[in-house]
Each structure stands twice: as structure tokens, then as C-alpha cells.
Amino acid sequence: MPPDQALDLSLDVSGDTVALLEQLVNIESVSRNEQRIADAVEAVLRPLAHLEVSRHGNTVVARTALDNSSGRGERVVIAGHLDTVPLNDNLPAVHGQQDGREVLRGLGTCDMKGGVAVMLKLAATVPAPNRDLTYLFYESEEIETEYNGLHLLSQSDPDLLAADFAILMEPSDAVIEGGCQGTLRVDVTARGERAHSARSWMGVNAIHRAGEILDRLNAYQARMPVIDGLEYHEGLNAVGITGGVAGNVLPDVCTVSVNYRFAPDRSEAEAAAYVREFFSGFETVVTDSAPGALPGLDRPAAKEFVEAVGGEVNPKFGWTDVARFSALGVPAVNFGPGDPMLAHKQEEYVPVEQVHRCESVLRTWLTAGPSVGPSVGLGG
Amino acid sequence: MPPDQALDLSLDVSGDTVALLEQLVNIESVSRNEQRIADAVEAVLRPLAHLEVSRHGNTVVARTALDNSSGRGERVVIAGHLDTVPLNDNLPAVHGQQDGREVLRGLGTCDMKGGVAVMLKLAATVPAPNRDLTYLFYESEEIETEYNGLHLLSQSDPDLLAADFAILMEPSDAVIEGGCQGTLRVDVTARGERAHSARSWMGVNAIHRAGEILDRLNAYQARMPVIDGLEYHEGLNAVGITGGVAGNVLPDVCTVSVNYRFAPDRSEAEAAAYVREFFSGFETVVTDSAPGALPGLDRPAAKEFVEAVGGEVNPKFGWTDVARFSALGVPAVNFGPGDPMLAHKQEEYVPVEQVHRCESVLRTWLTAGPSVGPSVGLGG
Numbered sequence: 166m167p168p169d170q171a172l173d174l175s176l177d178v179s180g181d182t183v184a185l186l187e188q189l190v191n192i193e194s195v196s197r198n199e200q201r202i203a204d205a206v207e208a209v210l211r212p213l214a215h216l217e218v219s220r221h222g223n224t225v226v227a228r229t230a231l232d233n234s235s236g237r238g239e240r241v242v243i244a245g246h247l248d249t250v251p252l253n254d255n256l257p258a259v260h261g262q263q264d265g266r267e268v269l270r271g272l273g274t275c276d277m278k279g280g281v282a283v284m285l286k287l288a289a290t291v292p293a294p295n296r297d298l299t300y301l302f303y304e305s306e307e308i309e310t311e312y313n314g315l316h317l318l319s320q321s322d323p324d325l326l327a328a329d330f331a332i333l334m335e336p337s338d339a340v341i342e343g344g345c346q347g348t349l350r351v352d353v354t355a356r357g358e359r360a361h362s363a364r365s366w367m368g369v370n371a372i373h374r375a376g377e378i379l380d381r382l383n384a385y386q387a388r389m390p391v392i393d394g395l396e397y398h399e400g401l402n403a404v405g406i407t408g409g410v411a412g413n414v415l416p417d418v419c420t421v422s423v424n425y426r427f428a429p430d431r432s433e434a435e436a437a438a439y440v441r442e443f444f445s446g447f448e449t450v451v452t453d454s455a456p457g458a459l460p461g462l463d464r465p466a467a468k469e470f471v472e473a474v475g476g477e478v479n480p481k482f483g484w485t486d487v488a489r490f491s492a493l494g495v496p497a498v499n500f501g502p503g504d505p506m507l508a509h510k511q512e513e514y515v516p517v518e519q520v521h522r523c524e525s526v527l528r529t530w531l532t533a534g535p536s537v538g539p540s541v542g543l544g545g
Numbered sequence: 546m547p548p549d550q551a552l553d554l555s556l557d558v559s560g561d562t563v564a565l566l567e568q569l570v571n572i573e574s575v576s577r578n579e580q581r582i583a584d585a586v587e588a589v590l591r592p593l594a595h596l597e598v599s600r601h602g603n604t605v606v607a608r609t610a611l612d613n614s615s616g617r618g619e620r621v622v623i624a625g626h627l628d629t630v631p632l633n634d635n636l637p638a639v640h641g642q643q644d645g646r647e648v649l650r651g652l653g654t655c656d657m658k659g660g661v662a663v664m665l666k667l668a669a670t671v672p673a674p675n676r677d678l679t680y681l682f683y684e685s686e687e688i689e690t691e692y693n694g695l696h697l698l699s700q701s702d703p704d705l706l707a708a709d710f711a712i713l714m715e716p717s718d719a720v721i722e723g724g725c726q727g728t729l730r731v732d733v734t735a736r737g738e739r740a741h742s743a744r745s746w747m748g749v750n751a752i753h754r755a756g757e758i759l760d761r762l763n764a765y766q767a768r769m770p771v772i773d774g775l776e777y778h779e780g781l782n783a784v785g786i787t788g789g790v791a792g793n794v795l796p797d798v799c800t801v802s803v804n805y806r807f808a809p810d811r812s813e814a815e816a817a818a819y820v821r822e823f824f825s826g827f828e829t830v831v832t833d834s835a836p837g838a839l840p841g842l843d844r845p846a847a848k849e850f851v852e853a854v855g856g857e858v859n860p861k862f863g864w865t866d867v868a869r870f871s872a873l874g875v876p877a878v879n880f881g882p883g884d885p886m887l888a889h890k891q892e893e894y895v896p897v898e899q900v901h902r903c904e905s906v907l908r909t910w911l912t913a914g915p916s917v918g919p920s921v922g923l924g925g
Binding site: 407414 | 726728730741742743744745746750752753755756759760762763767778780782783784785786787788789790791792793794795796799801802804806833862863864886
């Protein structure tokens with residue numbers, strides 16, 4: 166047995182949530198290596214009488230099953246992934262200061278064990294919430310979809326994802342970010358005719374022809390539609406360009422790889438049609454796309470949650486797994502501690518105050534109104 | 546001893562020059578593998594009393610040393626390289642027809658064993674030319690300068706290259722091509738600021754900025770100066786473009802590699818200054834350059850040669866080793882059988898008539914006027 170597996174990996178959920186976060190961060194869980202952290206999470210939840218716990222690979226699902234006469238007949242998913250991007254000399258976790266704020270630094274502090282700690286604390290200490298909850302601690306969000314625990318669950322056990330609303334605890338600076346924009350990649354190709362560069366008038370330079378592709382990109386005006394009161398901001402950007410045969414040859418092919426980020430009022434098909442029209446006259450091949458997610462803030466559960474947080478909602482520009490919920494018909498928002506701009510950075514950290522605030526907001530929302538029981542162990 | 550080294554590689558210069566060409570083609574001599582062909586050439590020339598032969602690596606030099614009272618006090622270099630580009634399933638040589646003309650096909654027929662066969666035939670059969678001659682059969686023209694036999698000789702034995710005029714028997718469709726254009730490569734770089742493509746307004750897209758580089762190239766008007774009565778044709782072309790970090794990142798660097806082909810009235814320094822000015826506002830790094838060569842058609846030996854060929858002279862657009870002679874103060878022209886557009890092509894061939902014509906023109910020129918002796922063995 167390797168030494169690190171001999172360590173006591175049991176998690177203590179009785180103390181402050183930041184202490185729990187530190188324990189979670191120190192269980193290294195790079196994608197495809199989530200067994201130990203999933204075991205530790207399962208060990209906390211499995212004994213709790215108010216939860217039905219199931220294990221699917223290294224994804225742990227914990228559900229309340231309220232007597233509907235006392236609950237609201239509504240189910241909310243709270244989800245977070247257990248994995249991180251690769252180690253970058255940034256473990257174990259370290260307490261520090263940043264811009265006058267107390268923070269915890271280390272791999273996964275921001276993306277997204279801060280959110281996972283809040284989920285785990287709530288799952289353990291809110292035995293009788295005012296609506297049914299499904300906690301999803303899932304594996305392999307940071308890598309290909311084929312490994313993504315949420316994707317796998319949607320294939321194997323879609324009933325477990327059924328809900329009226331979902332909160333994905335990805336970092337959002339502890340502010341609700343509604344929906345997400347879609348993303349599409351398209352290769353736009355200009356063609357020419359090869360010729361020796363000493364007799365360039367014998368050929369047609371494909372790189373020169375690609376100048377018009379770049380001209381169109383430079384003239385692009387971003388669409389900024391307002392959806393459910395949120396102003397999205399599209400983007401159309403070259404993310405790669407290649408062309409060239411040899412130092413003395415006019416190239417016959419030049420390809421610009423373009424990434425279109427589109428607001429969630431547009432489908433993948435509409436997005437593809439838009440780029441084809443935008444680059445008309447050039448060959449276009451869509452190489453990759455993922456739909457956006459509408460914020461769905463008109464749903465009752467979403468409205469109440471927004472009120473509980475204080476009414477502030479921002480649009481989500483980046484693509485997140487909220488789109489997977491949206492595709493299942495479940496409106497979803499991002500809400501978690503940590504600055505999304507720090508995700509995947511070596512120096513990632515999470516402000517302690519945001520961890521506490523997210524926990525407090527959710528606890529208040531889940532226990533307010535026609536509460537069906539006492540909340541215990543108010544951490545943080 | 547490998548079987549092919551056991552073959553009889555002696556060359557027969559007593560027959561038609563095309564028969565000699567076929568023998569030369571069938572001695573495979575890809576760059577760095579010229580020993581056998583150099584040995585065969587040396588074996589032909591070494592016994593001839595009218596030539597002083599020296600060997601330098603796989604370069605063979607054969608010089609006449611006329612009594613100046615009978616010659617014109619003038620020396621002409623006739624040069625050709627022995628190597629070819631790599632094999633491409635195009636040996637041995639095959640006789641055939643092309644557009645109604647008799648041709649010889651195979652690796653090196655065009656570039657440039659047609660010229661080499663003419664040189665070797667003349668060296669063997671014009672024992673008393675009307676001007677001193679230096680025949681240069683040299684190695685490794687098709688690869689890096691450090692291996693080029695002409696370059697090596699200019700370093701080790703520059704006296705052997707001294708001459709009033711040089712004829713490089715590179716393929717020129719049996720027409721004189723005067724001088725050559727210079728070539729310069731410059732990397733032109735646009736810079737920006739990285740950002741996640743979901744929030745593209747936070748960054749500056751370097752590929753989009755490179756659009757202006759391509760716009761300038763598209764607006765370029767080629768200079769076409771007339772020098773010694775020859776109209777050159779410059780060219781400024783992107784030959785490569787690179788940019789891109791990842792499919793979701795605005796790139797911060799995009800580099801366009803540009804090849805400038807410049808007429809021989811412009812120096813390398815002037816060419817570099819021109820491209821820097823042309824791309825002002827962008828970073829420019831000159832990565833490679835080689836000077837052009839002035840046609841030098843005002844020299845007496847050149848004038849006579851032009852008259853002997855019938856007066857037709859074209860400008861040479863591609864860069865050739867005539868520039869090495871020019872740098873040594875020796876005016877030089879290209880004149881050899883074969884279409885230069887077929888050089889380096891799998892299907893290269895040389896028209897039989899052009900081989901005979903080049904031989905005939907040179908023989909007439911070298912034996913006309915105040916001839917100093919009989920010409921023997923008028924081949925072809």
C-alpha cells in the first residue's frame with residue numbers, strides 16, 4: 166500500500182466549512198483519480214438517515230425524499246465536480262491573504278472544491294430542507310465528455326437528474342450567473358494555387374486570400390441580446406491560423422480556426438448557420454459545438470433563489486455543465502465561491518468570506534419559509 | 546562491395562551527347578552521394594592533355610591554359626552541379642515523347658544533367674577553344690550552402706573561380722537568362738493580449754491584428770525594373786502563417802513569414818529596409834537573405850555570347866548560383882537545356898533538341914573567330 170493511501174482520509178464535517186475545504190483540497194483528485202475523494206464524500210453521506218446515497222463510478226448522488234405534504238413538491242439539484250486540472254506544484258493548501266482578504270490557496274480551491282465543501286456541509290447539516298434536494302458530487306468534468314460523471318449519469322440514470330432547478334457550484338464570485346453561452350468551432354479555409362515564390366504571378370496565394378477572413382472578423386459587431394434581464398455578449402474570434410508549404414512556395418491552403426461564443430437564445434444549428442453565412446465564399450467545417458443554456462429565471466425555484474441571494478444575477482459567458490441540465494429541460498445557474506478567471510491557474514485561490522457567504526445564502530434559502538424541521542450545526 | 550559499385554561506370558564521350566546524358570542520369574547522385582559521378586567525370590577529363598584537372602571533395606575542376614598570344618586573354622567559367630534532389634521513383638532514364646518532341650525523362654534530366662552532359666562533351670572535344678575555359682562540375686547545389694561545392698571552392702580556392710564571365714548551365718529552356726533576383730525572408734509579427742475566448746473583449750486578438758499584414762500584402766504593387774534591357778518582376782508573398790494557443794484562447798502572437806524576391810538592382814540591405822518600411826508598425830525579423838546578381842550583359846564576353854545565341858535574353862526570376870559568381874565580381878548568366886518549371890518535379894524531362902542546341906551554340910561560340918585550333922568530334 167503506498168504511504169499516502171495509509172493516511173486517514175475521513176472528512177470532518179463538524180467544524181468550519183473552510184476547514185472542510187482544506188481537507189478536500191488536500192485529497193489530490195486530478196481527473197481520473199477521484200476514487201479517494203469520492204470514497205471520503207460517500208463515507209460522510211452514507212450514514213445519514215435523511216439521504217438516499219448511490220455511487221456511480223466515482224460520482225456520488227445523495228437525495229432527500231421528503232414527505233411531499235410537508236415539502237413544496239419541488240426538487241433542486243446542487244452539483245459540483247470532484248476533479249481538478251493537473252497538479253502544478255500547488256498542493257497542499259495554504260492559508261494566505263490577497264488584496265486584504267483571507268484566502269485559501271491551492272489546486273482546486275477555486276475550481277471547485279470551495280463549492281464542493283459548501284455542498285457537503287449542507288448535505289450533512291440540513292436534514293430537513295424546505296424542498297427536496299439532489300446533491301451530485303461528480304467525476305471528470307475537466308476532461309473529455311465521455312468521462313464526465315454528469316454526462317454518464319444522464320445516460321445511465323437520467324431519473325436521478327430530474328429536477329425543477331439546478332445550481333451548479335462552479336466559481337462565480339458568489340454571485341448568480343444565469344445560463345451559459347454556447348460555443349462552436351469552425352475551420353474557415355481559403356484556397357489558392359501553388360507556385361514558386363520566384364514566379365508568384367503564376368499562382369494564387371491562399372494566405373493572402375485569407376486576409377478577407379480576418380477583415381470580416383475585424384468588422385464583426387458582437388450581438389448582445391438581453392435574455393431574462395441578463396445581457397449576454399457574443400464573440401467571434403480566430404483562435405488559430407495555419408498556412409504554408411515551404412519558404413519558396415505560394416501556399417494553396419490557409420485555414421483559420423474560429424471560435425463562436427453565442428448567447429443561449431441561439432441553438433447550435435442557428436449558430437452554425439450564422440458562421441456559414443458570415444464566412445460565405447469560403448469553405449467552412451464545424452469541428453465542435455455545444456449548446457448554451459437559457460437562464461430559466463422565470464421558474465419559481467429560480468426566482469426565489471435569486472431573491473435569497475439579494476437579486477443580483479449576471480450572465481455567464483463561459484460554457485459550463487449548466488448546459489447539460491438545460492439540455493435535460495432543467496433550468497440551471499452557476500453559483501459558487503471563487504473568481505472564475507482564476508480557474509485553471511497555478512495561483513488559484515478562494516476567498517474565505519465567499520465560501521461562508523455561499524453556504525449562508527443556501528442554508529437560509531433551504532431552511533426559510535414553511536420549514537419542515539430545524540437546521541443543525543450552522544457552520545461558518 | 547555492393548553490387549552497384551561493381552558496375553562499369555566509365556562514361557563514353559565519343560557518341561551523341563544525349564547518350565552521354567543518359568549515362569550520367571543513370572549514375573544516381575542525390576546530394577551528398579556524388580562520389581561515383583564525380584569519379585566518372587574525373588576519369589574522362591584527367592587523361593586529356595589540354596586540361597588541368599583538380600579534385601576538391603566531389604567537385605571536379607578542369608581548366609585550359611592557353612598560350613595568351615593565341616587566345617583572347619579572357620577566361621570563361623562553365624559550371625554545373627552534379628547532384629540531384631532525392632529519388633522519386635524516377636530512375637533509370639527513359640526515352641519518350643512530350644508535345645511532339647523527343648525527350649529524355651528521369652531524375653536530373655532537367656536539373657541539370659542535360660547541362661552537365663553538354664559541358665563534359667565540350668571539355669572532351671574542344672581542345673583549343675578561342676578563350677580560356679574553366680569547367681566546374683560541383684557537388685551539393687540542392688542542399689544547404691555549407692555543402693555547396695561552388696561555395697566551398699570560393700572559400701578554399703577562390704583563384705579557380707576567377708573569370709571574366711560565367712555560364713551556369715541550369716535549365717533555362719536553352720535561352721540566356723541574365724542575372725537572378727535576390728531572395729529575403731522576414732517574419733512579421735502581430736502581438737495582442739491573451740484572453741479566454743468566452744470573454745474576448747478582455748483581450749486583443751493577435752490573429753485579427755495580422756489582418757492588416759495581409760491587407761498590405763494584398764495591396765502590394767510589384768516593382769518591375771528594367772536592367773540591361775531585361776524586365777525583372779519582384780514579388781512579396783506570405784509563405785507561412787502561424788498563430789494560436791488553444792481552442793478557447795485569444796492568441797497573443799501571430800507571425801506571417803514573408804518571402805521577398807527582389808530585382809538585382811537592389812542590395813540585400815536595401816531589400817531589408819524595404820520590407821521593414823513596408824511592414825512598419827509590426828515587428829520584423831529578417832531570417833534569411835541572398836543577394837541577386839546583375840546580368841552584366843555589358844561585358845565583352847557576355848555580349849559576344851548573347852550574339853552567338855541569337856540575341857534573345859530573358860531575366861532570371863529564381864535565385865541560382867549565378868549570384869555566387871556575381872558576389873565574386875564575375876558576371877554570370879543561366880543557359881542550359883530544360884524547362885526550369887520542371888526542376889524538382891517527379892516527371893522532369895529534357896527535350897533532346899535543347900541538349901543539342903546548347904551544345905551547338907557553345908561549340909560555335911568557343912571555336913568561332915580567331916580560333917586557335919581545330920575542334921574535334923562534333924557531337925550531336
